[in-house]
Amino acid sequence: xxxMDLVKKANFKLITSDPLISRKIKGVYCCDLLSWVMARAxxxxxxxxxxxxxxxxxxxxxxxxxCIIIPESIPVEKETIDKANEENIFILxxxxxxxxxxxxxxxxxx
Amino acid sequence: xxxEQGKNSIKLEYEIIKDDFSRAGEASSNIKKILRxxxxxxxxxxxxxxxxxxxxxxxxxxxxxxxxxxxxSPHDIQIIAKDRGPGIxxxxxxxxxxxxxxxNKVRELGFGAGMGxxxxxxxxxxxxxxxxxxxxxVLEIKIYI
Numbered sequence: 001x002x003x004m005d006l007v008k009k010a011n012f013k014l015i016t017s018d019p020l021i022s023r024k025i026k027g028v029y030c031c032d033l034l035s036w037v038m039a040r041a042x043x044x045x046x047x048x049x050x051x052x053x054x055x056x057x058x059x060x061x062x063x064x065x066x067c068i069i070i071p072e073s074i075p076v077e078k079e080t081i082d083k084a085n086e087e088n089i090f091i092l093x094x095x096x097x098x099x100x101x102x103x104x105x106x107x108x109x110x
Numbered sequence: 111x112x113x114e115q116g117k118n119s120i121k122l123e124y125e126i127i128k129d130d131f132s133r134a135g136e137a138s139s140n141i142k143k144i145l146r147x148x149x150x151x152x153x154x155x156x157x158x159x160x161x162x163x164x165x166x167x168x169x170x171x172x173x174x175x176x177x178x179x180x181x182x183s184p185h186d187i188q189i190i191a192k193d194r195g196p197g198i199x200x201x202x203x204x205x206x207x208x209x210x211x212x213x214n215k216v217r218e219l220g221f222g223a224g225m226g227x228x229x230x231x232x233x234x235x236x237x238x239x240x241x242x243x244x245x246x247x248v249l250e251i252k253i254y255i
Binding site: 032033034035036038039043049051053054055057058059061062063079087 | 160163164226
């Protein structure tokens with residue numbers, strides 16, 4: 001599935017700029033400890049985290065994460081969004097919680 | 111561990127500033143971009159990315175500032191992270207998974223899980239950590255290509 005499928009089919013909100021390229025979601029990873037994510041998440045994963053500070057962009061970029069998903073409509077700092085746009089990282093927001101996001105992704109065929 | 115400062119190596123150097131969370135990760139991102147341009151394989155790049163990211167965050171969180179130097183040679187990538195600051199009281203304890211001296215404030219941001227040094231060791235082929243309490247910490251890592 002593509003990142004934009006979550007926007008088109010599941011009502012996720014893309015809070016970074018409209019992407020010029022499509023990006024495939026290969027898996028999902030959910031964790032808020034950044035070192036843990038660095039060591040365990042895989043390239044192409046969609047990463048669910050409640051952390052919203054700028055450093056999540058660095059982690060996503062280093063790992064080549066397909067997108068960051070912020071659950072439960074947690075507000076994201078403007079600096080984080082600006083940095084993500086600069087680094088070409090997609091950030092999605094949804095009112096779903098982590099469990100519901102996993103269910104939704106399975107439903108969409110992941 | 112010998113420094114790879116011969117003719118066949120490329121040297122990169124980054125100043126890392128204490129408590130500068132807004133720029134933290136930039137050195138690692140930059141190193142990664144350069145390795146990609148050099149055509150280094152993605153498995154090696156991932157190892158270097160993990161090591162440099164953790165080293166960078168350690169300097170930001172725990173030290174009074176420092177430097178990350180990278181030597182890229184045809185056979186390996188050497189990473190040297192050197193800082194000024196409190197140093198590490200017990201290297202054995204610091205190497206234990208889950209042990210951390212990070213503040214609660216830093217932990218709330220998702221850092222300080224006590225995974226940094228163990229992660230770095232796991233992804234490196236040569237690992238050397240030295241520290242003098244109240245003065246400095248030097249980490250030297252080699253990742254074979």
